[in-house]
Amino acid sequence: xxxxSDARSDTVLDDAVPLRVLVVDDHPIWRDGTARYLAEAGFxxxxxxxxxxxxxxxxxxxxxxxxxxxxxxxxxPGAEVIRGLLAAVPPTRVLMLSASGERxxxxxxxxxxxxxxxxxxxxxxxxxxAVRAAAAGQxxxxxxxxxxxxxxxxxxxxxxxxxxxxxxxxxxxxESGPPVPRLTDRETExxxxxxxxxxxxxxxxxxxLSTRTxxxxxxxxxxxxxxxxxxxxxxxxxxxxxx
Amino acid sequence: MAVQLWRVVNVxxxxxxxxxAALIIRDDGDYAHPGAxxxxxxxxxxxxxxxxxxxRRPAGRRPWLIAADIGVAMTLVISTRxxxxxxxxxxxxxxxPVAWAAAPVLACAVAGGRRWGLAGGxxxxxxxxxxxxTFLTTSTFNGIVLVLIAGxxxxxxxxxxxxxxxxxxxxxxxxxxxxxxxxxxxDIHDSVLQVLALVSSRGQALGGEAAEIGRxxxxxxxxxxALLAAGTAxxxxxxxxxxxxxxxxxxxxxxxxxxxxxxxxxVLLPENxxxxxxxxxxxxxxxxxxxxxxxxxxxxxVEDEGTRVQVSVxxxxxxxxxxxxxxxxxxxxxxxxxxxxxxxxxVGGTASVTSSPGQGTExxxxxxxx
Numbered sequence: 001x002x003x004x005s006d007a008r009s010d011t012v013l014d015d016a017v018p019l020r021v022l023v024v025d026d027h028p029i030w031r032d033g034t035a036r037y038l039a040e041a042g043f044x045x046x047x048x049x050x051x052x053x054x055x056x057x058x059x060x061x062x063x064x065x066x067x068x069x070x071x072x073x074x075x076x077p078g079a080e081v082i083r084g085l086l087a088a089v090p091p092t093r094v095l096m097l098s099a100s101g102e103r104x105x106x107x108x109x110x111x112x113x114x115x116x117x118x119x120x121x122x123x124x125x126x127x128x129x130a131v132r133a134a135a136a137g138q139x140x141x142x143x144x145x146x147x148x149x150x151x152x153x154x155x156x157x158x159x160x161x162x163x164x165x166x167x168x169x170x171x172x173x174x175e176s177g178p179p180v181p182r183l184t185d186r187e188t189e190x191x192x193x194x195x196x197x198x199x200x201x202x203x204x205x206x207x208x209l210s211t212r213t214x215x216x217x218x219x220x221x222x223x224x225x226x227x228x229x230x231x232x233x234x235x236x237x238x239x240x241x242x243x
Numbered sequence: 244m245a246v247q248l249w250r251v252v253n254v255x256x257x258x259x260x261x262x263x264a265a266l267i268i269r270d271d272g273d274y275a276h277p278g279a280x281x282x283x284x285x286x287x288x289x290x291x292x293x294x295x296x297x298x299r300r301p302a303g304r305r306p307w308l309i310a311a312d313i314g315v316a317m318t319l320v321i322s323t324r325x326x327x328x329x330x331x332x333x334x335x336x337x338x339x340p341v342a343w344a345a346a347p348v349l350a351c352a353v354a355g356g357r358r359w360g361l362a363g364g365x366x367x368x369x370x371x372x373x374x375x376x377t378f379l380t381t382s383t384f385n386g387i388v389l390v391l392i393a394g395x396x397x398x399x400x401x402x403x404x405x406x407x408x409x410x411x412x413x414x415x416x417x418x419x420x421x422x423x424x425x426x427x428x429x430d431i432h433d434s435v436l437q438v439l440a441l442v443s444s445r446g447q448a449l450g451g452e453a454a455e456i457g458r459x460x461x462x463x464x465x466x467x468x469a470l471l472a473a474g475t476a477x478x479x480x481x482x483x484x485x486x487x488x489x490x491x492x493x494x495x496x497x498x499x500x501x502x503x504x505x506x507x508x509x510v511l512l513p514e515n516x517x518x519x520x521x522x523x524x525x526x527x528x529x530x531x532x533x534x535x536x537x538x539x540x541x542x543x544x545v546e547d548e549g550t551r552v553q554v555s556v557x558x559x560x561x562x563x564x565x566x567x568x569x570x571x572x573x574x575x576x577x578x579x580x581x582x583x584x585x586x587x588x589x590v591g592g593t594a595s596v597t598s599s600p601g602q603g604t605e606x607x608x609x610x611x612x613x
Contacts, residue, residue, distance in 0.1 A: 027437050033445065072433050099436035100429075101468045104507045120440040121464055124448055143542050144504045150546060151506020158549055195504045196557040196605070197542035 019135050020046040022064035024055040024081075025097075026074050030120070034068065034127070041128045052076030052084070060088045066135045068127075071098035071109055078105055079112035086113045095134040097127075102144030107152055110222055111229040116140025139218040146195035149221055150188070156180045156228070178231035181224035190217050248353045248401060249304070252346060253295045259343040260291050267339060279326040283319055283339045290315050291343075298350065309354055312347035313363050317370035320344050324374045335382035338374055345393050352398035360398030364391040432471055439464035462499050469497035486511040489552060492521035493545055496528055505545040512552055516610045519590045520554050526582035527556040527606040535560020535604065551611045559603040583608070 025031040035045045046062040049055040052073045071078040099120040130140045193203045204211040267280040297303030323338040352360030368387040375383045439460045446457020489510040497503040531541045539560030546553045592610035
C-alpha cells in the first residue's frame with residue numbers, strides 16, 4: 001500500500017541521510033519496541049516521548065521528519081498535540097497510531113493535520129513502510145479511516161449532524177461559515193475502494209490511473225478537510241473575540 | 244438553592260418594610276404617641292439592614308440571630324398596643340410592622356423547615372394576640388392564619404426543594420462516577436489492546452512457535468476491538484423514536500479477517516430496515532466464509548447517503564464469473580438470492596452482486612430511508 005522506493009522520490013530525501021523519527025507513546029514497551037524496530041530498519045530515532053507536552057518540547061528541539069504519534073496520550077488530546085507539532089515544526093509529518101480502532105478522535109486528528117493513521121495491530125514492516133510514505137507526504141489510510149472521511153464529508157454536506165440537517169439555523173450557520181468542502185466523484189470512488197480494502201496499486205489498476213494519481217486524490221481529500229477545519233477554527237476564534 | 248431562598252427572605256423584608264414605612268408615615272399623627280411610630284420604623288430599618296447583611300452568608304445564619312429576629316418582630320408587634328390609639332387597635336387596624344413581622348417567620352422556615360417555620364409563626368401570632376388582648380377579632384385571626392401558613396407551607400416547600408436538589412446532586416455525582424469508570428475502562432482496554440498488538444506483531448516477526456502465539460494474540464486483539472466498538476456504539480444505539488444505529492449492529496462482524504468501516508456519527512434507521520441490512524451483510528459474510536476460501540479477507544463499509552443507506556461487503560477471495568452466479572441462482576445453490584435479496588426486498592431495499600474470478604466478490608446492499 002505504501003510503495004517504499006518510488007514514494008521517496010518526490011521529496012528531497014537522500015538515501016544517505018536517514019529519516020529522523022520521533023516516537024511518541026505512553027506505553028514504554030510499545031515505544032521502545034517500535035523505536036528499536038525503526039532503528040533496525042534504517043531510520044534515525046531522533047527521540048522518544050511519553051506525553052504530548054514532552055513530545056512538543058522534544059520535537060521543537062530535534063525537528064524530526066516524521067512523528068509517530070500514539071493517539072491516546074495521558075495529558076493532551078491527539079488533535080491538540082498535532083496542531084502543536086505542526087505549529088512548532090511545520091514541515092514535519094505526523095503519522096498516527098492507535099490500538100482501539102477508528103473513531104471520532106481519529107477523524108479529529110486527521111482534520112488537525114496528520115498525514116495518516118494506522119492501527120497498532122499492523123505488522124512492523126507495514127509500519128516501516130507507512131513511516132516512509134508519511135515522510136514523502138503520502139496519505140496513509142486504513143479502510144476504517146476512509147469510511148470515517150467519507151462519513152465526515154457527508155456530514156458536512158448535510159449541514160452538521162444528520163439530525164440538524166433540516167434545521168434552518170444550521171443552514172444559516174453554513175452560509176456565514178467557510179464553504180463546505182465536497183468530494184469529487186473520483187475522490188469518492190477512490191475512498192470507497194480504500195474502505196473496501198483495496199491497495200493504492202489495486203485501485204490504480206482498476207481505475208486505469210497511476211498509483212501516484214490515486215495517492216494525490218486521497219491526499220486532496222485530507223487537505224480539503226484540514227483547510228476547512230482551519231477556517232472553522234479561525235471563524236470560531238473571531239466570533240468569540242480571540243485575537 | 245439555599246442562597247436563592249435567603250435572597251427571597253431578604254427581598255420580602257425590604258418590600259414589607261417599604262409598605263410598613265408608608266403606613267407609619269401616613270398614620271403617625273393618629274397614633275396615641277405621635278413620633279413613636281417613627282422610632283419603630285427606625286428600629287425596623289436598622290434591624291432589616293442587620294439581618295439582610297447577616298443572612299447573605301451561611302456563617303451569618305445563626306440560630307440565635309434568627310431567634311433574635313423573631314424576638315424583635317414580637318416586640319414591635321406588641322409595642323403597637325402602647326403606641327397606637329385604643330380605637331384603632333380595637334377597630335382592627337394592622338400592627339405597626341404589618342406584614343414585616345412575617346419576615347422572621349420565613350427565615351425560620353428557610354433555616355429549619357416546616358417545624359421551625361410553624362414555631363416562628365406561633366411566636367409572632369402570640370405577639371399579635373397579646374397586642375390585641377384577644378384573638379377573636381377577624382383581622383387578628385386572619386393574621387394568625389396567614390403567618391402560620393407562611394411558616395408551615397414555606398418550610399415545607401423549602402424541604403421539598405432541598406430534597407429535590409440533593410437528589411439531582413446525587414444523580415450528577417453518580418453520572419460523574421460512571422463517566423470516570425468508563426474512562427478508566429477505556430484506558431485499561433487500550434493497554435490490553437496495545438500489548439496484544441505488540442505480541443502479535445513481534446511474534447509473527449520472530450516466526451516459529453512465537454508466530455503461533457502472535458497469531459492467537461492477534462485474534463484476541465481483533466475480537467476485543469470489535470467488542471469495544473460494538474459496546475460504545477450500543478450506548479448510542481437507539482436514537483429518537485426507536486431508531487437503531489446501524490453501526491452498532493454491524494460492528495460485531497469485525498475480526499481478524501473482517502474489517503468494518505463506518506462514519507463517526509450515528510447511522511439511524513427504523514428497526515426493521517437496520518436489521519434487514521445487518522442481516523443481509525451477515526449472510527454475505529457467511530458466503531465469504533463458505534465460498535471465498537479459508538484465507539479470504541472481507542471489508543464491510545457502511546455509508547449514510549442521507550436519503551438512503553448503503554452497506555458494501557467485499558472479499559478478496561476466489562470470486563466467480565457473473566454467469567455462474569446466475570446459474571447458481573437458477574439452481575438455488577447459492578444463498579445469495581434468498582438470504583440477502585429476500586431480506587432487503589421485504590423492506591423495499593435492493594442488492595447487487597459483482598464478481599470476477601481472482602478479483603473477489605462485492606455485494607452492495609441499499610435501503611431507502613423514506
